[in-house]
Amino acid sequence: MSCNSSVIRLCASSVGQAPQAPVHLMPCEIEHNGPAQVNQYFTATTKDQKQDKSVSFRGRGLKGQKISCPQGYTGLVLKEINKPGSDQEDRTVKVSSVFDKMTYWNLETPPNSDDTIVMAMDWPDLAEAIHAPVED
Amino acid sequence: FTAVLLAVRFYALCRLVSEIPEVCKTEDCCLGIDEAGRGPVLGPMVYGICFCPLSKKEELKDMKVADSKTLTEAERENLFEKLVEAKSYVGWALQILSPNTISTCMLRRTKYNLNALSHDTAIDLVQYALDSGVQLKEIYVDTVGPADKYEVKLSQRFPGIQVTVRPKADSLFPVVSAASICAKVARDRVVKGWNFAEDLGEVDTDYGSGYPNDPKTKAWLLKYLDPVFGYPQFVRFSWSTAQTLMDSKAVNVHWDDDEEDGEKAAQRQNNKSMLSYFSVSSGGNNQNATHQAHRFFTERRLKSLNTL
Numbered sequence: 003m004s005c006n007s008s009v010i011r012l013c014a015s016s017v018g019q020a021p022q023a024p025v026h027l028m029p030c031e032i033e034h035n036g037p038a039q040v041n042q043y044f045t046a047t048t049k050d051q052k053q054d055k056s057v058s059f060r061g062r063g064l065k066g067q068k069i070s071c072p073q074g075y076t077g078l079v080l081k082e083i084n085k086p087g088s089d090q091e092d093r094t095v096k097v098s099s100v101f102d103k104m105t106y107w108n109l110e111t112p113p114n115s116d117d118t119i120v121m122a123m124d125w126p127d128l129a130e131a132i133h134a135p136v137e138d
Numbered sequence: 139f140t141a142v143l144l145a146v147r148f149y150a151l152c153r154l155v156s157e158i159p160e161v162c163k164t165e166d167c168c169l170g171i172d173e174a175g176r177g178p179v180l181g182p183m184v185y186g187i188c189f190c191p192l193s194k195k196e197e198l199k200d201m202k203v204a205d206s207k208t209l210t211e212a213e214r215e216n217l218f219e220k221l222v223e224a225k226s227y228v229g230w231a232l233q234i235l236s237p238n239t240i241s242t243c244m245l246r247r248t249k250y251n252l253n254a255l256s257h258d259t260a261i262d263l264v265q266y267a268l269d270s271g272v273q274l275k276e277i278y279v280d281t282v283g284p285a286d287k288y289e290v291k292l293s294q295r296f297p298g299i300q301v302t303v304r305p306k307a308d309s310l311f312p313v314v315s316a317a318s319i320c321a322k323v324a325r326d327r328v329v330k331g332w333n334f335a336e337d338l339g340e341v342d343t344d345y346g347s348g349y350p351n352d353p354k355t356k357a358w359l360l361k362y363l364d365p366v367f368g369y370p371q372f373v374r375f376s377w378s379t380a381q382t383l384m385d386s387k388a389v390n391v392h393w394d395d396d397e398e399d400g401e402k403a404a405q406r407q408n409n410k411s412m413l414s415y416f417s418v419s420s421g422g423n424n425q426n427a428t429h430q431a432h433r434f435f436t437e438r439r440l441k442s443l444n445t446l
Binding site: 029030031032033034038039041042043044046047058059060061062063109110118121122124125 | 238241242244245246247335336337338364365366367368370371374375376380384389390391392393394395437438439440
């Protein structure tokens with residue numbers, strides 16, 4: 003793998019205008035990159051029981067719950083404006099939407115504290131602790 | 139009856155029941171079990187039980203109940219009305235297994251097949267009759283899978299009741315015919331009045347019989363295929379007809395428990411295929427191995443990002 007020397011530019015100004023978008027983290031890989039009828043098929047059939055949500059996707063039962071972004075963090079959905087022709091060229095991405103929470107889904111298993119995404123949220127606190135200046 | 143059926147959309151499992159005739163609580167009874175809608179790729183499967191006192195077997199026969207498959211829709215509706223009118227000595231109960239329940243059960247990580255689901259549903263319905271005070275002495279069942287095995291299973295589950303499992307029981311025993319009529323009528327009504335939970339606007343209801351070989355059903359399945367979601371929950375995703383159409387016309391979806399193997403799967407999962415060690419380009423490419431993330435990160439699937 004060659005060392006990547008290109009620069010990725012993020013239009014930070016687009017954060018302010020970006021709308022909030024519902025985001026779902028699915029327990030499967032969908033070979034599709036583009037729009038989908040999420041509201042019509044997925045949101046419309048999602049059942050809420052208190053915090054727990056359930057739905058089915060392609061005939062398989064999913065259980066999910068909402069998870070918030072760590073405090074001080076904002077989730078970004080990025081979109082590349084012009085795909086570069088080579089990996090040497092600089093790239094520009096725009097914030098197409100933002101989110102402060104998302105719904106993550108497990109295949110059949112009810113959400114619990116051992117779920118990867120829940121544990122991943124430990125990192126910001128830990129990072130802050132280990133990177134903070136040391137005081138004597 | 140119709141009002142209750144509308145509730146099907148909201149519950150994965152729905153049970154519809156008649157009142158229990160008083161005479162069924164005092165006299166020895168027989169009970170028939172049958173199902174409707176086992177084969178179709180669309181709509182629910184309905185399990186039905188029907189019961190009456192042994193002394194009323196002849197009356198039931200005189201109603202000319204027959205295997206629901208040999209009757210027209212009008213005849214079935216008519217006979218169902220007669221059964222409802224005979225409520226002083228005939229009781230029934232129906233369990234509706236929604237297509238979504240069928241899909242998610244059959245596609246579970248640990249497979250729960252249709253026979254097991256059918257057996258469990260039948261057992262639940264018999265237990266319901268017993269719990270309601272019906273004095274059951276004889277049970278007649280149309281077969282699901284091998285008859286003798288199922289007969290043993292049910293006999294052990296309900297000791298003291300004589301169980302008869304027979305192929306074509308719906309044409310041999312009037313009480314099973316009656317159960318088959320109740321089940322078929324309910325299935326037809328549910329399919330006809332299906333309320334799509336999806337937000338699809340006006341849906342074309344010309345889906346034919348729902349059997350995979352019906353040209354109307356096929357045409358409907360082609361028309362309502364969504365490239366990402368596949369189908370509305372009205373369709374049984376676990377049917378090979380639906381799977382085949384999605385494989386060829388919808389985008390691929392991969393789950394961690396997929397049983398795919400070979401080079402393609404390994405490639406997709408970024409694992410090295412055995413064969414890759416023999417190719418020229420990949421030889422000695424282990425620079426990445428020198429920096430391995432701590433378990434804290436791998437367990438959380440956290441990666442440092444240096445490119446998008």
